[in-house]
Amino acid sequence: MxxxxxxxxxxxxxxxxxxxxxxxxxxxxxxxxxxxxxxxxxLPGVVEAVRDEVALNRYPDATAGQLRAALAVRYGVTADDVLVGAGSVSLIAAFLQAAAGPGDEVVYAWRSFEAYPSLTLVAGATSVQVPNRPDGRHDLPAMAAAVTDRTRCIVLCTPNNPTGPIITRAEFEEFLAAVPADVLVILDEAYAEFVTDPEAVDGLGQRVFASHPNVVVLRTFSKAYGLAALRIGYAIGDARVLDAARATLIPLSVTAQAEHAALASLARDxxxxxxxxxxxxxxxxxxxxxxxxxxxxxxxxxxxxxxxxxxxxxxxxxxxxxxxxxxxxxxxxxxxxxxxxxxxxxxxxxxxxxx
Structure with missing residues (x-):
């Protein structure tokens, strides 16, 4: 035995x-x-802001209300149109769990961010991987052609991790015109601050979510702002779409330290x-x-x-x-x-x- x-x-x-x-x-x-x-x-002053503002014996604000308010002012939206999570990857997980389940499909380019396959699997959905073009760019016409009546979510990474190229604004608009309006499109812009190509889509600057409520734009404080250890990112989109992810996010996952560091960083543009x-x-x-x-x-x-x-x-x-x-x-x-x-x-x- x-x-x-x-x-x-x-x-x-x-x-x-x-x-x-x-x-x-x-x-x-x-x-x-x-x-x-x-x-x-x-950035100078960020560590001090965290030390002076945070009480370690208290729970953080579960809504990250101060940061949401600051981001709303910056991007000309309401605080309800902003969702803060423990890094943009946690937000992707929340959106996938909210939108896709067993029998559903999630479309994304490959190779792209290596967490996409596992996050899709954990949600119970099926990955549909569309190969990149030889130059490392998303093949958006092929991705649009891969959409079926089982597709619930499409994830676009621009600039694409790990290959580096961007999606242009024209390509993005053409893509959105080709996919159903009831399919969630996640525009993962974790590296947006490093983009210098004027033709690149800018989900927040161009407010793509205003004319396309099925689009959610993701950003992070991990890269350009240097707060990777604190794990904090945000999503901006239609409040009704964000509400679904609010329900699947792990409560209290954004620490007070992370929120105050992000607030201090925003003030140091x-x-x-x-x-x-x-x-x-x-x-x-x-x-x-x-x-x-x-x-x-x-x-x-x-x-x-x-x-x-x-x-x-x-x-x-x-x-x-x-x-x-x-x-x-x-x-x-x-x-x-x-x-x-x-x-x-x-x-x-x-x-x-x-x-």
Whole structure:
């Protein structure tokens, strides 16, 4: 007779689901370029604002009311049109659970953000993955053609993680005209602050949700604002659509520390723009260097670049040089980090292209 304890039964598809794999850390003298983190510390005054405003023995405001009010003023909406969550990924999970279940389908590009497949599976829905174009861009006509009467949600990532290109405004409008108005479209703009292409869709600046109430726009404080450890992001859209996700979000998941850090960061736009401009300059310099080395790098409008390759030795070569990158089966993603990381990255890229 077995002495092993009897464990609770779980859904077999969940038992087979691999856990999220975080980017590898670097040694003390290396560079962590595997998680798309901002290499800058929080903006001046942000840490102090958190320390002075937060009582650790009290629960946070479950609605993040102060932050919602500030974002509503910034984007010209009502506070009910704003939903704050523990990072934009938690909001994606909430929307998928609200919109899709067993028998339903969720359409997204592939390769794209690696959490999309698992979040869809956890919701009980079926993934419909539409391959990217050879240049790493979403194939929006193919995505529109993949929509069926079972489709409940479409997730668009712009700039696309991990390949880097954007969706243009014209492409987005044409896509929306081709899909049913009762299908939820999540526009995941986690890297929007790094975009410099004037043709790019800007979900908030262009207020796409006003004319298309089935569209929800997601943003985060993890990237440009450097608050990744605090896990805070937000969604803006029609309040009636957001209400569904309010019901599925984990209560009290946004800490008071995160809310006050986000509020303090919003008040420091000038400093954010300076830092973003510096990271964009490093990105463009890295892209140019990698292309000069012979790599076919897609146009990146994010804070990372993509090397298309199926050779696992490429990522190993970077890591052996103390450059922790993010390997995927079909490429390597390199986050834009410290200025001093650019030259060694290009040196390793030159050596790998010659193999």
């Amino acid at each position: 077995s002495t092993e304890p009897v464990l609770p039964r779980v859904r077999p598809e969940i038992a087979a689901l691999p856990p999220y794999r975080q980017g590898r850390a670097a040694s003390a003298d290396g560079f962590k370029l595997s998680s798309n983190e901002n290499p800058f510390e929080p 000038a400093e954010v723009r300076i830092r973003v401009a510096e990271l964009v300059e490093r990105r463009d310099r890295l892209v140019a260097g990698l292309r000069d080395a012979g790599w076919d790098v897609p146009d990146s409008q994010s804070n990372f670049v993509w090397l298309p390759t199926t050779d696992p030795a490429v990522a190993t070569a970077f890591e052996d040089a103390g450059l922790m990158v993010r390997p995927f089966p079909d490429g390597v993603r390199i986050s834009v980090g410290e200025a001093t990381s650019i030259a060694p990255l290009i040196d390793v890229a030159k050596s790998t292209i010659l193999r």
